[in-house]
Amino acid sequence: MTKPSSPVYLEKLTEFSRLLRREGMTVGVQEISDAAELLSAIGFSDRETVRTALQTVFAKSRNEQAAFCRVFDAYFVDEERKKASARAMQEAEEELARRRAAMDEELTFQGKPIEVREDLKEVYLTMPEEEREKLKKRIDRYRDNADRAPGLYDNFIQSIFLKTLLEQQMMAEDAATGNADDPDADLLYREISSFQESDIPKAVALIQRIAQQLSGELTAKRRRGGHSGVLDFRATIRRGLQTGGALTDLRYKKKRMRRRRLVLLCDVSGSMMQFSEFVLQFMKSLSDAAESSRIFVFSEELREVDPFALQNLDGFRHYVRHSGLFGRGTDLGRRAGSALLRPSLRIRPVHHSSGALRCQDRRPRPRRTGAAAGQGQGGQGGLP
Amino acid sequence: MTKEELKLRLQQERYVCSDELVTTLYVSLLLGRPLLIEGAAGVGKTEIAKVMAKALDRELVRLQCYEGLDESKALYEWNYQKQLLSIQVNMGSRSSDELTRSLFSDEYLLERPLLKSIRSEQPVVLLIDEIDKADEEFEAFLLELLSEQQVTVPEIGTIRSRTTPFVVLTSNHARPLSEALRRRCAYLYIDYPDIDKEVAIIEAKLPEVNARLALQVAEAIHTLRENDQILKKPSIAETLDWVAALNALGMKELTAEGLRQTMGFVLKNNEDMEEAAHDEALFAGLS
Numbered sequence: 001m002t003k004p005s006s007p008v009y010l011e012k013l014t015e016f017s018r019l020l021r022r023e024g025m026t027v028g029v030q031e032i033s034d035a036a037e038l039l040s041a042i043g044f045s046d047r048e049t050v051r052t053a054l055q056t057v058f059a060k061s062r063n064e065q066a067a068f069c070r071v072f073d074a075y076f077v078d079e080e081r082k083k084a085s086a087r088a089m090q091e092a093e094e095e096l097a098r099r100r101a102a103m104d105e106e107l108t109f110q111g112k113p114i115e116v117r118e119d120l121k122e123v124y125l126t127m128p129e130e131e132r133e134k135l136k137k138r139i140d141r142y143r144d145n146a147d148r149a150p151g152l153y154d155n156f157i158q159s160i161f162l163k164t165l166l167e168q169q170m171m172a173e174d175a176a177t178g179n180a181d182d183p184d185a186d187l188l189y190r191e192i193s194s195f196q197e198s199d200i201p202k203a204v205a206l207i208q209r210i211a212q213q214l215s216g217e218l219t220a221k222r223r224r225g226g227h228s229g230v231l232d233f234r235a236t237i238r239r240g241l242q243t244g245g246a247l248t249d250l251r252y253k254k255k256r257m258r259r260r261r262l263v264l265l266c267d268v269s270g271s272m273m274q275f276s277e278f279v280l281q282f283m284k285s286l287s288d289a290a291e292s293s294r295i296f297v298f299s300e301e302l303r304e305v306d307p308f309a310l311q312n313l314d315g316f317r318h319y320v321r322h323s324g325l326f327g328r329g330t331d332l333g334r335r336a337g338s339a340l341l342r343p344s345l346r347i348r349p350v351h352h353s354s355g356a357l358r359c360q361d362r363r364p365r366p367r368r369t370g371a372a373a374g375q376g377q378g379g380q381g382g383l384p
Numbered sequence: 385m386t387k388e389e390l391k392l393r394l395q396q397e398r399y400v401c402s403d404e405l406v407t408t409l410y411v412s413l414l415l416g417r418p419l420l421i422e423g424a425a426g427v428g429k430t431e432i433a434k435v436m437a438k439a440l441d442r443e444l445v446r447l448q449c450y451e452g453l454d455e456s457k458a459l460y461e462w463n464y465q466k467q468l469l470s471i472q473v474n475m476g477s478r479s480s481d482e483l484t485r486s487l488f489s490d491e492y493l494l495e496r497p498l499l500k501s502i503r504s505e506q507p508v509v510l511l512i513d514e515i516d517k518a519d520e521e522f523e524a525f526l527l528e529l530l531s532e533q534q535v536t537v538p539e540i541g542t543i544r545s546r547t548t549p550f551v552v553l554t555s556n557h558a559r560p561l562s563e564a565l566r567r568r569c570a571y572l573y574i575d576y577p578d579i580d581k582e583v584a585i586i587e588a589k590l591p592e593v594n595a596r597l598a599l600q601v602a603e604a605i606h607t608l609r610e611n612d613q614i615l616k617k618p619s620i621a622e623t624l625d626w627v628a629a630l631n632a633l634g635m636k637e638l639t640a641e642g643l644r645q646t647m648g649f650v651l652k653n654n655e656d657m658e659e660a661a662h663d664e665a666l667f668a669g670l671s
Contacts, residue, residue: 026567034415041414042387049387052407057415060566062422062573201612208615209557234456237464241487245471 009044010036016075020058023067031057047076099125106132109139109157110146120165127168135164204281211285262286262293268320269299269329280317284310300329385413393439398588399431400581405572409436412570418530418551420515420566423574425556426619432574433511433552440550443504446511447497449518455525460537461494462487488539498529499543507547515565516555523565530568577620579606585620586627593631600638600670601627607666608650613659618650625649640670 013035017027034057042053051072059068077085103125107114116124124132139157146153187199187206235251243249264286266279283295287307295305297320309316387410394401394409409432412419421429437444447458467487474483495503501510515523529535533545553569555561577585582602586593601623609617618626626649635642644661651657660666 026563028567030567034417037415038411048403049407052404053411056408056411056570056572057417060420060563060569060571065571065573205612205615234461234464237468238462241464241467241471244475245468 009039013039016071017058019071019075020068023071025058025064025067026060027058047078050076096125106136107161109154112154114158114161116161116165120162120169123165123169127165131164131168135161203278207278207282208285208288211282211288264293264295266295266297267299268297280313280320284313390439394435397435397438399435399439400577400584400588402581405432405574408570408572413440413550415570416548417570418553418568419572420553420555420561420569421572421574422555422557424576424617424619426617426621427574427576428620429554429574430511430513431620433509433513433554436550436552437509440507440509442506442550443508444511445497445501445504445508445549446513449512449514449516449522451517451519453518453522457496458522458525459496459498459535461496462539463492463494467492493540498535499537501549501551502529502533502535502543502545504549505546508549510549510551512551512553514556514558515553516558516561520562523562527564527568530565576609576617579603582606582620582623586624589624590627590631593627594636596637597630597635598627601630604638604643604666605650607663608660611659611663611665614651614656616652616656622650638670640667643667643670 013032017032017035020027035054038053038057039050042049044050051069054072055065055068059065103121104113107116107121107124127135138160142153142157146157187203230253232251232253236247236249237245239249239251240247264283266283268279272279283297283305286293287295287305287310295307295310297303297305305316309319387406390410390413391401391403391406394406409419411417419432421432423429433446434444436442470487470492471483474486478486493499497510501508512526515526530551533548534542536542553565579599579602582605583595583598586598586602587595590598605618605623605626608614626646629646629649630638630642633642633646643666647657647660651660
């Protein structure tokens with residue numbers, strides 16, 4: 001079949017579109033209509049051509065391209081892959097059934113069943129084999145003690161099970177929210193403390209992109225109303241055409257659209273020193289991208305960073321780390337109200353970092369005020 | 385035009401492209417949809433529009449976007465001086481209604497790229513370059529043109545496109561584009577070429593260059609792009625400049641000394657040059 005001639009392919013196309021929507025893509029009637037027109041023109045003879053053509057129509061960003069490929073590969077499968085997939089599914093189901101049968105026996109201690117919620121039982125079933133083994137070994141370590149004092153250890157064992165299963169559940173949820181197709185996203189949602197040496201350049205590149213985008217978004221925001229006081233000659237003449245060229249209605253140029261000023265308060269106290277490389281890079285990138293930004297570093301002292309100093313990042317890094325001014329305790333409160341800040345700055349929050357040791361945390365948190373990056377007490381902080 | 389014909393024409397223009405790229409261009413052309421191209425700086429986004437103009441034998445109309453770009457720079461402007469002169473000259477001889485009507489006619493209209501592209505008798509290739517540099521308001525203004533192929537000039541009314549221009553929008557992703565704009569476009573992402581493709585590009589653009597030199601340069605460029613410490617990755621244009629410079633210096637192959645001497649053609653800041661100077665992988669295999 002080289003040309004679609006029956007309504008069956010339209011039905012398939014609609015079904016495919018529904019699957020794309022389920023992946024979070026916006027698929028409208030226009031896209032489906034375009035896809036149908038395309039398939040009529042190019043036929044189905046070449047799978048790769050069909051894939052690229054449909055991808056061009058349906059996917060509108062890199063993330064959407066990745067999602068599209070997943071759905072396409074799952075939906076338009078050739079016979080061999082279909083069989084292999086069916087075999088794998090059957091094997092997985094058999095394995096699950098075997099585990100389910102063994103689970104009741106495994107979730108017992110001293111002959112009594114361990115009380116675990118149904119959803120956690122499902123977690124136990126899907127746990128990796130090595131994690132289950134680890135849990136078993138841990139329980140076995142307490143078996144002798146529990147034999148001697150059964151009443152004492154029942155709750156303890158129960159809590160070990162519960163804690164392990166909840167941890168596994170959280171890890172599974174984290175994995176589900178991560179985006180495996182986008183390495184940047186992986187880096188963005190990882191704890192800074194778990195960064196390897198090899199991750200640093202990637203993180204720096206990511207920081208630069210974030211700073212650039214942040215600056216781009218800021219420039220798109222405009223002040224409303226008012227004029228600059230400078231005559232708009234063209235507009236005045238244009239207006240004057242209505243009165244035969246007499247310039248009775250003066251028009252003024254709009255206020256120059258300035259970038260919104262961004263204030264970065266950066267914690268370089270002792271607990272934050274290990275993350276200072278990222279924060280320094282962020283400062284430099286922000287300084288490069290948004291010239292009107294003002295950057296302050298604080299520990300027990302608060303100092304404004306000279307943008308020129310940031311141009312020589314090595315020198316500035318050395319200054320921050322070895323001047324002795326920084327790397328001590330945190331006392332922003334004492335310094336925030338100082339004369340350095342008050343007269344010139346009206347700080348409004350435009351961005352804030354999470355309190356946890358993550359670059360960005362997806363969990364809902366209470367709102368905080370203040371435009372601060374890398375701000376935290378007792379070893380907290382992260383990239384904005 | 386078939387896909388194969390399009391591919392042939394692109395090859396005739398010495399444009400090295402994958403099947404995937406040709407399919408995307410063909411699809412965009414077939415549906416009459418604007419093509420939004422994203423990718424890092426210097427991967428050849430703008431070049432696609434130029435090559436398509438040549439391949440389709442159409443005029444290339446280019447609109448370079450920047451912050452503050454508005455309708456008067458992108459769409460149209462009235463020739464105010466001429467209008468004022470006309471008022472002064474014809475004030476007594478023509479009725480005011482007639483005079484007013486005549487002032488807002490083609491004679492006084494200054495076409496800017498967007499208007500030019502839709503009023504053209506022959507279909508053109510319209511390149512809207514670096515759309516991410518323009519403001520969101522301008523993006524919204526573009527929607528009418530991209531989806532309805534028409535623009536509205538208050539004094540004249542709606543002007544419908546006489547022919548369908550092939551519209552190419554490029555973005556370096558300096559800021560995220562609106563969903564509305566994305567939805568109206570076909571989408572293409574271009575990455576840096578692999579070594580084989582880079583060699584093919586060098587051979588196509590600079591056929592006089594020694595094959596060994598082309599391969600060595602492509603490998604060196606690939607190594608630099610792979611190096612995460614290099615902040616500004618070399619673009620394809622920089623590759624070509626570098627090869628041309630080496631060729632002009634009479635080098636038949638890339639040497640460590642030649643690389644050091646001409647590194648300024650590829651890397652454009654001091655930090656990157658220092659990093660590259662210490663990159664062992666870059667100098668591996670060079671005499």
